[in-house]
Amino acid sequence: MVPEATDAAAVHPPASPPVTAITGDEVIRCIGLTKQFPGRGGAPSVMAVDHLDLAVRRGEIFGLLGPNGAGKTTTVGMLTTRVIPTSGQALVGDIDVVAEPALAKQLIGVVPQVNTLDRSLTVFENLYFHGRYFGMGAKASRAAANELLERFKLADRAKADTLTLSGGMAQRVMVARAILHRPAILFLDEPTAGLDPQSRIALWEVVQDLHAQGQTILLTTHYMEEADQLCDRVAIMDHGKILALDTAEGLKASIGADTEIGLQADGDLDALARVLESGDTVTRTQVTGDVLRAYLRGSARGALPRLIARADDAGYSITDVSVTEPTLETVFISLTGKELRE
Amino acid sequence: MTTAAITTDLATTTQPAASVQWSAFGSLLLRDALVVWKTKWAFLLRTIMQPLLFVFVFGYVFPKIGQGIGGRAGAAQFSTLLGPGLIAVAIIFQGIQSVALPMVQEFGYTREIEDRVMAPVPVWAVGAEKIVSGALQSVFAALVVLPFVYLVPSTPVHFSFNWPVIVTLVPLSCLLAGALGLTVGTRVEPRQVPLIFSVLVLPMTMLGAAYYPWTKLGAIPWLKWAVLVNPLVYMCEGMRMGMTNIPHMNGFAIYGAIIGFTLALTWIGIDGFRKRVLT
Numbered sequence: 001m002v003p004e005a006t007d008a009a010a011v012h013p014p015a016s017p018p019v020t021a022i023t024g025d026e027v028i029r030c031i032g033l034t035k036q037f038p039g040r041g042g043a044p045s046v047m048a049v050d051h052l053d054l055a056v057r058r059g060e061i062f063g064l065l066g067p068n069g070a071g072k073t074t075t076v077g078m079l080t081t082r083v084i085p086t087s088g089q090a091l092v093g094d095i096d097v098v099a100e101p102a103l104a105k106q107l108i109g110v111v112p113q114v115n116t117l118d119r120s121l122t123v124f125e126n127l128y129f130h131g132r133y134f135g136m137g138a139k140a141s142r143a144a145a146n147e148l149l150e151r152f153k154l155a156d157r158a159k160a161d162t163l164t165l166s167g168g169m170a171q172r173v174m175v176a177r178a179i180l181h182r183p184a185i186l187f188l189d190e191p192t193a194g195l196d197p198q199s200r201i202a203l204w205e206v207v208q209d210l211h212a213q214g215q216t217i218l219l220t221t222h223y224m225e226e227a228d229q230l231c232d233r234v235a236i237m238d239h240g241k242i243l244a245l246d247t248a249e250g251l252k253a254s255i256g257a258d259t260e261i262g263l264q265a266d267g268d269l270d271a272l273a274r275v276l277e278s279g280d281t282v283t284r285t286q287v288t289g290d291v292l293r294a295y296l297r298g299s300a301r302g303a304l305p306r307l308i309a310r311a312d313d314a315g316y317s318i319t320d321v322s323v324t325e326p327t328l329e330t331v332f333i334s335l336t337g338k339e340l341r342e
Numbered sequence: 343m344t345t346a347a348i349t350t351d352l353a354t355t356t357q358p359a360a361s362v363q364w365s366a367f368g369s370l371l372l373r374d375a376l377v378v379w380k381t382k383w384a385f386l387l388r389t390i391m392q393p394l395l396f397v398f399v400f401g402y403v404f405p406k407i408g409q410g411i412g413g414r415a416g417a418a419q420f421s422t423l424l425g426p427g428l429i430a431v432a433i434i435f436q437g438i439q440s441v442a443l444p445m446v447q448e449f450g451y452t453r454e455i456e457d458r459v460m461a462p463v464p465v466w467a468v469g470a471e472k473i474v475s476g477a478l479q480s481v482f483a484a485l486v487v488l489p490f491v492y493l494v495p496s497t498p499v500h501f502s503f504n505w506p507v508i509v510t511l512v513p514l515s516c517l518l519a520g521a522l523g524l525t526v527g528t529r530v531e532p533r534q535v536p537l538i539f540s541v542l543v544l545p546m547t548m549l550g551a552a553y554y555p556w557t558k559l560g561a562i563p564w565l566k567w568a569v570l571v572n573p574l575v576y577m578c579e580g581m582r583m584g585m586t587n588i589p590h591m592n593g594f595a596i597y598g599a600i601i602g603f604t605l606a607l608t609w610i611g612i613d614g615f616r617k618r619v620l621t
């Protein structure tokens with residue numbers, strides 16, 4: 001990227017093989033990683049991350065998908081030296097982040113969940129000083145900062161006060177800052193939370209671009225679309241535990257259904273679920289709140305009228321119907337019995 | 343594309359070289375220097391205002407209107423003893439202003455120190471940098487205040503500089519101020535900021551032997567001993583030892599206490615910083 005200087009020759013690691021042909025080298029490993037926060041003021045202690053085992057491979061975008069409080073930020077915090085594990089081990093490369101935090105920090109770039117841009121500095125200075133903190137020379141750091149501002153379409157904001165940036169721009173500056181020192185691993189904690197759809201797509205493009213250059217990325221999200229579209233593999237997380245881990249396709253396939261029919265009806269939905277399952281069309285059902293989800297093999301065509309007729313016969317009047325393909329949300333619901341966003 | 347980057351080749355990663363760590367430390371200082379430069383007028387204003395008003399009222403107005411402190415001779419001596427006191431106050435004040443207040447903000451809600459904490463140096467080094475940065479700003483504050491305390495009083499000011507004392511005690515006092523700033527900054531919540539002034543800064547300065555020599559407190563023995571918990575007492579007495587011929591506290595006591603307070607506050611401050619940064 002940066003044409004001159006020796007460290008510029010590094011660019012990013014060469015594009016890694018596609019995910020299906022895994023080389024087996026794992027750049028992040030969590031082994032029984034646990035964080036228990038002591039309860040304050042008589043409150044019970046919180047098991048934020050509970051004996052987590054995880055391996056992220058070189059060059060992949062790995063997604064941690066989970067609802068609020070699942071332990072995503074705590075997991076990232078431990079991997080990035082900021083949260084001290086209660087037990088277990090976290091390794092980036094071969095480095096134990098607890099034993100050698102300074103060394104680990106050299107390998108990682110972090111975009112935290114909240115805006116942490118230095119408000120006393122301009123956009124350019126934020127990037128420039130970041131490079132200097134990582135031991136880059138003045139010239140190399142300036143060149144890298146300018147190059148990234150250009151690439152992230154922020155060049156016209158170089159001299160801007162960071163407080164004047166929109167949410168999407170601030171997020172892009174934070175990503176630019178995090179990759180400026182060419183980290184082996186990039187952590188993105190809810191990179192698109194709170195962004196409008198346009199900014200979100202712009203940020204996805206940035207992330208995909210980095211991925212294409214071989215950047216290993218661990219991102220957390222509670223948007224299933226984000227995990228689905230962006231990540232090579234997704235770990236579904238809740239209550240500090242990983243409930244399932246696979247490619248998005250694999251996770252959706254695990255549902256064993258091609259179609260999800262969401263029904264709303266008056267009356268006892270659990271009883272209706274038993275009624276529907278007794279037929280041969282529905283492979284499984286799930287009730288969350290006032291929605292009954294019925295999963296089928298094949299398409300809804302033909303099956304839907306039969307389902308509605310069956311419900312009708314049992315004395316239910318259906319008030320709302322939706323037909324979708326299974327999503328990661330479906331997977332989450334089938335694993336936890338609750339919705340991702342509540 | 344062929345050369346493996348130091349940062350991306352995980353297999354061969356080694357401890358960040360000492361030179362990289364020092365360079366990171368230097369860059370953290372450079373960042374603070376730039377921020378001071380950007381806010382230089384505010385820096386000067388907040389540094390000059392308090393000592394200028396003090397030296398103006400007590401060193402210029404009082405003698406002029408005959409509201410002397412200890413008669414004519416006393417007034418002249420007062421201006422001389424006030425100077426070192428005000429410089430010491432400026433030093434300690436700067437530690438609070440330049441380290442504690444921004445840090446309370448950063449930990450309270452802006453969280454902007456995060457990126458510096460992620461620099462490839464131990465967390466304690468990021469805290470230590472704040473102490474050094476605060477100390478450097480305190481040195482500047484002392485230099486800025488010096489001409490005012492010399493020139494403003496309407497009665498003669500007799501400074502006689504003892505350079506070996508100055509070049510050792512000023513940096514030590516400034517480090518003490520930076521360490522105090524870090525200690526306060528890591529233990530105070532944003533809503534408690536007004537309390538810093540009423541509960542800490544004001545009592546420290548009023549009872550810090552800044553406006554009277556500690557040796558004279560013999561008249562109020564309990565106070566003479568009680569104020570010894572206040573590090574500013576030693577700084578003021580030390581400045582008096584370095585700048586004037588006014589009788590002062592024993593030099594060993596001054597050095598011992600300042601070094602002791604600096605070490606203790608550095609330890610407490612860095613410990614507080616680690617606790618705020620790591621969970």
Ligand SMILES: Nc1ncnc2c1ncn2[C@@H]1O[C@H](COP(=O)(O)OP(=O)(O)OP(=O)(O)O)[C@@H](O)[C@H]1O
Binds near residue numbers: 037067073
């Ligand atoms: N410093 C802390 N002290 C006490 N409890 C904490 C602390 N940080 C997090 N927790 C608790 O740990 C659990 C996991 O929090 P965490 O922030 O890791 O979740 P998350 O998945 O990142 O959620 P979100 O989507 O809201 O960001 C929560 O129950 C939270 O309240």
Ligand SMILES: [Mg+2]
Binds near residue numbers: 113189
């Ligand atoms: Mg979070």
